[in-house]
Amino acid sequence: MADWPGALLVAGPTASGKSALALEIAQRVGGTIINTDSMQVYRELRILTARPTAAEETLVPHRLYGIRPAAEAGSVAWWRDQAMAAMAEARAAGRLPILTGGSGMYFAALTDGIADVPDPGPDARAEARRLLVELGPAGLHAELAAVDPATAARLKPEDSQRVARAWEVLRGTGVGLAAWQDRKSEPAPWRFSAILLDPPRDSLRAAIAMRFDTMMRQGALDEVRQLVALKLDPSLPAMRAHGVPELSAYLRGELSLHEAGRRTELVTGQYTKRQATWFRHHVLAPQPRTLAISARFLDLAQLSERERADLFMFIENLC
Numbered sequence: 001m002a003d004w005p006g007a008l009l010v011a012g013p014t015a016s017g018k019s020a021l022a023l024e025i026a027q028r029v030g031g032t033i034i035n036t037d038s039m040q041v042y043r044e045l046r047i048l049t050a051r052p053t054a055a056e057e058t059l060v061p062h063r064l065y066g067i068r069p070a071a072e073a074g075s076v077a078w079w080r081d082q083a084m085a086a087m088a089e090a091r092a093a094g095r096l097p098i099l100t101g102g103s104g105m106y107f108a109a110l111t112d113g114i115a116d117v118p119d120p121g122p123d124a125r126a127e128a129r130r131l132l133v134e135l136g137p138a139g140l141h142a143e144l145a146a147v148d149p150a151t152a153a154r155l156k157p158e159d160s161q162r163v164a165r166a167w168e169v170l171r172g173t174g175v176g177l178a179a180w181q182d183r184k185s186e187p188a189p190w191r192f193s194a195i196l197l198d199p200p201r202d203s204l205r206a207a208i209a210m211r212f213d214t215m216m217r218q219g220a221l222d223e224v225r226q227l228v229a230l231k232l233d234p235s236l237p238a239m240r241a242h243g244v245p246e247l248s249a250y251l252r253g254e255l256s257l258h259e260a261g262r263r264t265e266l267v268t269g270q271y272t273k274r275q276a277t278w279f280r281h282h283v284l285a286p287q288p289r290t291l292a293i294s295a296r297f298l299d300l301a302q303l304s305e306r307e308r309a310d311l312f313m314f315i316e317n318l319c
Contacts, residue, residue, distance in 0.1 A: 004191045005091050008315060009036075009107055010100040011279050012197030013272035014242075015207040019052060021197065022100040026060040029316055032090035034083055035064040036101030041079070042238045044070045044227050047220045049241060050211060061095065070227060070238035077116065080109040084188060096315075097190075104278040111192050112282075113184040120172020128168035129235050137163050148176035161240075193314075196279050208268050212243070212261055221247055242268045 008031070010022045022033050035041060039049040043066035051065050063086040068074050083106075087097040099107070108114075131140050137160035144167055145152035151166045166177040173180070199207070212220075224247040232239055239245070243264045250260040303311070 004189050005087075006191045006193065007087055007097040007099060009111075009192055009194040010098060010197070011036075011104075011107060011194060012102065013199075013204060013275035013279070014102050014268055015050075015204060015211050015272065016197040016199050017207075018100045018102070018197055019050070019056075021195070022098050023052070023056060023059065025312075025315055026096075026098055028312060029096055030094070031096040031098040032061040032063060032086070032093070034086045034090070034097055034099045035062070036079075036083070036099045036103055036106045038074060038079070038101075038103040038106065038237065039241045040065055040101065041068045041074050042066065042070045042241075043068065044230075045223065045238060045241055045244075047215050047218050047223045048243045050215070061090070061093075063089075070230065070236065071232055073237050076105050076109045077114060079106055080114055080188075083110065087188075087190065102275050104275065104282060108282060110188040110190070113187045115177075115181040115184050117169055117177070117180045118173050120168040124168040124172030127171055128164040129233075131167065132160055132164045132235075140164065140167060143167070144170070148178070151176045151178040154178055164235075195311075198276055198280070201273075204272055205265075205269055208265050208272070212265055212268075215243070216261070221251075224248055225251060242271065 008025070010018050010025070012018050022031075025031055026033050033052070037049065039045060040051045041064060042049070045051070046066060052062055056062075057065070064079070064082055067082075083099065087099075090097040099110070101107075128140075131143070135143065138157040140160075141152060141155065141157040141163045144155075144163060148166065148170050151170070155162050155166060157163070169175075169177045169180065220243060224244055227238070227244065228248055228251060234240075246255065246260040246264045246267075249255040250257050255263070
């Protein structure tokens, strides 16, 4: 383990300042920024997912941003393979891999290992989507509990995405998702150190509102209009990105623009609360084969010069 290469995780909720900090670190120590956000992989969603700008991407190498079409659902397993390759590429070039984003399960796929679940296939996916519409999330969860109680016990009935995923895995592979998850692979052979950004809730709410206003000025509405024109399956992950359902409803005349914005900010705020809780209980907890040295901040803007100097001394020791 002592000889494993080092990598840095910059984690935290949406709008907490992860991308800006990762860019500053990468410029200072010679790093490659690797996307660890499940929505920033989709090429059609640059604005609404706050992907790095083209100008920022010229400053240091960026990997796994906008590399997948919205018509194709990404997966944790797919991302892990891509991330491992990008990390190896960065190290071969003498650069520090800096993984940054807000998708906790993506970080966990590296630090904890991952269940190698086979593709359930299109028939199982279609059945899960159909039943989700017919029965609703709670109804499908009840059906799942009757045939796969171990998996159902791990899921909230209202979590439609995960309930449908569990159903399609069971139907497509003949093995419940909980059983697959209990067959996890080993963690990635890297020494991970983590920085968790955890701003106060009021600061985060203000940042979310400001970010949505900026997105609208940058053309978020046109981005959603172009996405809707593709006539994609509404269950695809890209179609559920924060702002897409709400602005789509505005384009259909079902909501005012003000209400679409209010709802986007509301669901984003609710999501950041779940993110912050998850990161506090996972990224900061050292795993048996992971060196997790974490610096936790209330707000980047409140860092003293001494604290910032200590932070970069810690990071430079990883290189």
